[in-house]
Amino acid sequence: MPDYQAPVKDMLFVLNELTGLDQIAGLPGFEEATPDLVAAVLEEAAQFASEVIGPVNTIGDASGTRVENGQVFVADEFKVAYQQFVAHGWGGVSQSTGAGGQGLPHTVGLAVEEMWQSASLAWSLCPLLTHGAARAIEMHGDESLRGLVLEKMVSGEWTGAMNLTEAQAGSDLAAIRSQAVADGDGYRITGQKIFITWGDHDMTDNVIHLVLARLPDAPPGVMGLSMFAVPKRQINADGSVGQPNNVTAVSVEHKLGINGSPTCVMAFEKSYGYLIGAPNQGLRCMFTMMNDARLSVGLEGVAISERAYQQALAYAKERVQGRAASQDDAVTIIHHPDVRRMLMTMKSYIEAMRSSAYVTSASLDRAQRETDKAAKAAAQARVDLMTPIVKGWSTEVGQVLTSIGLQIHGGMGYIEETGAAQYLRDGRITTIYEGTTGIQAADLVGRKILRDKGRALRALIADVRSTDAELAEYGKELKVIRAALAVALEDLVSATDWLFANHSRSVDVPGAVSFNLLMLMGTLAGGWQMARAAAAAAAHLSDGNADKGFYEAKIITARFYAEQVMPVVGAYRKAIESGSDTIMALTEDQF
Amino acid sequence: MPDYQAPVKDMLFVLNELTGLDQIAGLPGFEEATPDLVAAVLEEAAQFASEVIGPVNTIGDASGTRVENGQVFVADEFKVAYQQFVAHGWGGVSQSTGAGGQGLPHTVGLAVEEMWQSASLAWSLCPLLTHGAARAIEMHGDESLRGLVLEKMVSGEWTGAMNLTEAQAGSDLAAIRSQAVADGDGYRITGQKIFITWGDHDMTDNVIHLVLARLPDAPPGVMGLSMFAVPKRQINADGSVGQPNNVTAVSVEHKLGINGSPTCVMAFEKSYGYLIGAPNQGLRCMFTMMNDARLSVGLEGVAISERAYQQALAYAKERVQGRAASQDDAVTIIHHPDVRRMLMTMKSYIEAMRSSAYVTSASLDRAQRETDKAAKAAAQARVDLMTPIVKGWSTEVGQVLTSIGLQIHGGMGYIEETGAAQYLRDGRITTIYEGTTGIQAADLVGRKILRDKGRALRALIADVRSTDAELAEYGKELKVIRAALAVALEDLVSATDWLFANHSRSVDVPGAVSFNLLMLMGTLAGGWQMARAAAAAAAHLSDGNADKGFYEAKIITARFYAEQVMPVVGAYRKAIESGSDTIMALTEDQF
Secondary structure (H helix, E strand, O other), X not given: OOOOOOOHHHHHHHHHHHOOHHHHOOOOOOOOOOHHHHHHHHHHHHHHHHHHHHHHHHHHHHHOOEEEOOEEEOOHHHHHHHHHHHHOOHHHOOOOHHHOOOOOOHHHHHHHHHHHHHHOHHHHHHHHHHHHHHHHHHHHOOHHHHHHHHHHHHHOOXXXXXXOOEOOEOOOHHHOOOEEEEEOOEEEEEEEEEEEEOOOOOOOOOEEEEXXXXXXXXXXXXXXXXXXXXXXXXXXXXXXXXXXOOEEEEEEOOEOOOOOOOEEEEEEEEEEEEEEOOXXXXXXXXXXXXXXXXXXXXXXXXXXXXXXXXXXHHHHHHOEEEEOOOOOOEEEHHHOHHHHHHHHHHHHHHHHHHHHHHHHHHHHHHHHHOOOHHHHHHHHHHHHHHHHHHHHHHHHHHHHHHHHHHHHOHHHHHEHHHOHHHHHHHHHHHHOOOOOHHHHHHHHHHHHHHHOOOHHHHHHHHHHHHHXXXXXXXXXXXXXXXHHHXXXXXXXXXXXXXXXXXXXXXXXXXXXXXXXXXXXXXXXXXHHHHHHHHHHHHHHHHOOOOOHHHHHHHHHHHHHHHHHHOOHHHHHHHHHHOOOHHHHOOOHHHO | OOOOOOOHHHHHHHHHHHOOHHHHOOOOOOOOOOHHHHHHHHHHHHHHHHHHHHXXXXXXHHHOOEEEOOEEEOOXXXXXXXXXXXXOOHHHOOOOHHHOOOOOOHHHHHHHHHHHHHHOHHHHHHHHHHHHHHHHHHHHOOHHHHHHHHHHHHHOOOEEXXXXXXXXXXXXXXXXXXXXXXXXXXXXXXXEEEEEEOOOOOOOOOEEEEEEEEOOXXXXXXXXXXXXXXXXXXXXXXXXXXXXXXXXXXXXXXXXXXXXXXXXXXXXXXXXXXXXXXXXXXXXXXXXXXXXXXXXHHHHHHHHHHHHHHHHHHHHHHOEEEEOOXXXXXXXXXXXXXXXXXXXXXHHHHHHHHHHHHHHHHHHHHHHHOOOHHHHHHHHHHHHHHHHHHHHHHHXXXXXXXXXXXXXXXXXXXXXXXXXXXXXXXXXXXXXXOOOHHHHHHHHHHHHHHHOOOHHHHHHHHHHHHHHHHHHOOHHHHHHHHHHHHHHHHHHHHHHHHHHHHOOOOOOHHHHHHHHHHHHXXXXXXXXXXXHHHHHHHHHHHXXXXXXXXHHHHHHHHHHHHHHHOOHHHHHHHHHHOOOHHHHOOOHHHO
């Protein structure tokens, strides 16, 4: 199986041409993010990903994890890779310098994170969750807690975990039952949590659990949830690791994939904890973690597809089978049009998804650092709108692409040793955790479009529309791309006009159309970035840029996306405009 | 995990209303196939499937298979279920009475086969391959070979296996190298075959291998392949099992799924074999096996989706989570519109795929038994056209549906104990074996449409069009369905007109558009049967038929398919009419 090689060139193209990284580098605190530094960071990360993380991926899958006396053990190779990760300071690329991080923009951090995810999805979940937990503590924790844990979490010396789900409370956090009672300066937390990714392990001395629980007399529902930091081992006043804190891994799950990462049932029994933020404000803290994590999980759809693509491409270039229509000799299968169709489908979707994720992350950087209030608000509105789309669409498409990657291998793809099946198995979790696609779609339609009265949506539509003039400059070359974008945009306008006209007709309409609208917007948003990429490539070509092959491929790939992928937008529109009637019509017995 | 319950009611609806089983029962030799007998056979098979086969499915997945000294061992529970299968005579439902079968139409056999597949895909592959091998021997073997093995294969006392693939020869049979030399009345076969499903096991005394190999001086390529029956143990003149025949299982593969079934590397070393058919006519014999098997593998897409649907439906009716838009209390998740959308997607596709498969099988019965020459030829042309569609489309859709089934379970779906992941893993092979989807698509476009000069295609188009009048009778009720079918049919006409006008423009056009055309035709063919089902249901309702709930559900489900599924046909059309340019444009380095 070929090693993972990070697509640094494409990443830099997206960062430099599509995210407006030069403007982001002009925001306060991001001055260091010069093109040269960013390129150097990406090159170094690429080397680390391929040399240190990539090689442990199949090992973790084969060895899995085990629990003994409440303690989880992971593959030794995972541990070694993690220790090198910490030693190299990779934990803090985009975390604030105040917390010991490198302080680069999220947009750059996302490109680096994509590499860890591609190299080993299971392994990369540990830094992902640690990063999210550290950010929640940085933003909502008090000074004493920050002083106690933040630096160690940013460096990765200690890891973090998110403890939300309980057996009766999956997507529905209102049903959470874990309890917290005050004890001196802190609290005692009792409860059981399930599906806790990297909830316990033997890679570090301590794990900081962020736990949602209820204080006595808390109101029912989500407004009665508070967030606590509960360390696996108590923390002494000098910051050293103290006694065990009654935080126990009860068991680890036997899963379809991401077998190198422990998914734990965690038990807390009067475990000492620190309140984060105000009482009953746990949901707010959680969303800080969750929104970051949702963008990162959306990125996992890109990352796992990229890894699957690299392996399928290597196989297609090597495997000799059958004759091409134009030749007599047996050829490598990349010569067969249907294999090329599959590879182009993977390549074009991956580029579309990568650009959408990075561009959304650029809005996150702007939302946090813009000094102009209107620009800041507009950026935040764009992040809010796009986060469920990036999460839902990229991971749904990831299912299709990892499956295509396996298909390109023929029978070999079904054999575990080949490795293609692992990407399918690993990637299958991404549409589920951090909120299922259904939850993302409900968030998009309910909060981000209807409750917002379509403001952020209209801003997006206006931005997409303004790209048309840019495309028109390049005439015939981008004609097909321009036409496809215009048609898809009208489909979006029509579908959302329909939604606003009909959502109050039945309470079921928003939920019934939400998935199709999320997929429509994802496909269109991807097509928008592909069109922008094609225009940027055309500009370079007309400047006589030396790298002709790369820029020509950009335009061809964007055209493929326009011709072969974008037409599905019309199908989503028709499904949406059919409404909820047939979706809701059957009685339970009629199913 | 809920037991499998065969959907006998829907199966009988399809058989009686859509396949024209009453006419088939009028064909010579099928007189026994009365509605009462067919219903009784299906009820009995359903009981056997749920009580005997279903329970061994997860056991086989967990225990897998192993090889010791050239002999494969499978789960004991698989063996017990197989012995009961033979004892009950289930092996010969649709095999000819002359060979010891029950002589029922293939169409009925297919419904029964769907049950074995749903109950345990891995287990069901053994009867599937045995059936195909027996039919090839019945049609092409000489009297002495038939006398020696046929009855035992039809009863299932001995099983059969297809030995085609070699390491260098997957889809490309021309590259096969196995050798055969004459020896007395028979031949000695030497070679190594890979990916041999149920190539060896300990369930029966003997395994009859159908092996493609080359005689000395055979021409190169596929025209130099001959077919041999090579028993695992030699057969004595009295039909009893004799000495080992140097047929060795070298290893079994570690696969993504169907772990209960052995996938073997088989070695033949001067193994005694019987020539089937004339020298160098192996391909013809193989296609007899293969075409049957392709229809059956297409059915696997239906069967595994049905099993996934039943489990997801049971979970959706039981799992309490979140509030419905219209209620304050927590509800079971089947109340959520997006969960319903997923369930309806599964239900409607499954019904569409099942009808398409059964109706195609009805054409197979007609092709074999019609006495009128034109009717016989028309039926054969329809089978030839539809077989790659049923195989390719149903298995591709199966990937989507088993994935949705898992998704409905949320986080639980990713845990292996839940069972939903096994259907995804097991079903993933179906787009690969018996010819990948790419091979099916090439067969469809190359042989079944272009080489046929569109004759069979036009006959299909005419038949679909004639359904319009039937739909018109029911006016408003079926209006949406009628409109969707008409639009999709015009998409097919347009796409195939484009193909005929453009296929000679570039040698790459047929291959580049083949997948999309296969998917277009599958979606449309399914929609056609859904429309016919709706019309039949409307007729029953207007007759005041008692089973109102069932027939109303049929119409609603057909409308859902028309509204939510059929629009994708337009997207396939646009992709096709974009041609091959962007698919073929990149150099290898540009990928």
